[in-house]
Amino acid sequence: MNMQLARILPEVILTITGVIIMLAEPLLQKNSSRKPLGWFAVLGTLAALFASMWQLHLPDGTAYFGTVQTDAYSVFFHVLIAGIVLATLLVSLDSIDGSAESVGEFFALICFGAVGMMLMTSAVELLLVFIGLEISSISTYIMACFRRKSAKGPESAIKYFLLGSFATAFFLYGIALIFGATGTTAIAAIGRILTVGQTPLLAVVGLAMILIGIGFKVSAAPFQVWTPDVYEGAPSPVVGLMSTAPKAAAFAVLLRILYVAFPLLHYHWQPLVWWMAVLSMCVGNLGALRQQNVKRMLAYSSIANAGYLLAAFTALSQEGVAAASFYAVTYAAMNVGIFAVVSHAGGFGDRLTLVQDYRGLAYRSPLLGGAMAFFLISLIGIPFTGGFFGKFYVFAAALHSGMVWLTIIGLINSGIACYYYLRLLAAVYSKPVHTDLLDGIPRPTMPLLLALVLTVAATLILGIVPGQVLSLARAGANTLVPYVTTAMK
């Protein structure tokens, strides 16, 4: 097979899947179910997943004029994104169907968004990073607006859109300044040029702009203001997707940019990332304390989790990169899972919104309640769940690099986080009050069960035998290691 094409095979498969879905949609009967299209998207995603795994057998290298690179690092995030998309598609098969029109479009958009995120993780040229970022962002803007007849849907979409584009402009300005300082937009070449001679001021300003841009995308404080509003108004399966997959891709890009292009500037960016991590953890956890709305609470929790992930960034070691990659996986597993429960229990119109609405969920449906409890336990970080090892590796990496204060602040924050997760957990297992609300919950359907099995199994495996995923994360981190060691000098 053509070597160049093989390097973007998962993206090609997903693009073709998306295009076929868009072409097939108008041919279907107007009132017929769109589920076959959803299953087709599931098939395409599975194919992309296996294609990414197959890429591991390719020798490392670049393609298309040095814009895409497949290595253990890109494959790791490709598989993660494909997995998230797979679970999200399974959840949305039933929760989007029915009241919404043009559901086929939705499945196509998920595929296109996944293409953008995957391109971001394998891009080694800032131009492709930008295009991947925009493909993924524009698809998520549209998906956030999918409940366009409700009052909150378009409001959440406009907030997401305006602030997202604002961030993109900063990101672009950063790229322009770095191009001005170095004369190139290839990430590795920037790193090479910046190692010789004095660091131009333009490059430092450009790096700060890129940090702002990506900070918005991953909802790290102080760029987190949009997160709760967007998560509240967007359909729950979409929130499950956009709180994990685009963020994982953005973190992957940020790691590559910071470690490969700017290893020598770490004394500039490390304190900035340190403060972003601390602020995100504190703002996220303290903000979540006073939330009654479950989706807003989970939004603040995702800000806090972005903080934990950034904490691993500051470690400046292979261990830190591996911990960040591992944490992205564990967070994705438990967050997609909990939003699967929320979207099934709440339905497309979000019937259940407040924490007290969830009272007695476990009595109404032991399965949903149990799954939710399990994910909450993992989010708290209790041993034998993925969340425990995720936090453990992050803080171990930070501690080994001498970030004692960061570790202490992080551990205090984990303690604060227990409170609001436990509040929801207690609600799920207490005697029901609003029985009419809970009676509206339909029986879990087959695709939802599949998604729950997938996410619960992933969380459990990460919590009991994390070795294999961790070794894959280490292999991925190794591709960035030559640059990391330059940074340490």
Next chain:
Amino acid sequence: MVPISYYLVLSAILFSIGVGAFLIKRNIITVFMSIELMLNAVNLTFVAFAHQWRHVSGQIFVFFVMVVAAAEAAVGLAIIIAIFRTRNTLNVDQVDLMKL
């Protein structure tokens, strides 16, 4: 010949005007326009640097930025129409169902 720093200062000023307008303006369309202004300031920077480095990659970047800005405009205007249909207003202060 005009020195390159003139272009850079101009684009920095345009970018700042864009940021300021984004934060101050109350009409969604105007806010959206200020984002376009920011993107075009970036384009000017790219072209100026491309000229300085005698390298076309900066100009190619500009083409991609324009394409993406067009795609963003299509999606953005669609969302703005959806807002107007549910609220009958384009004032950002009145699009405030969800608050802290």
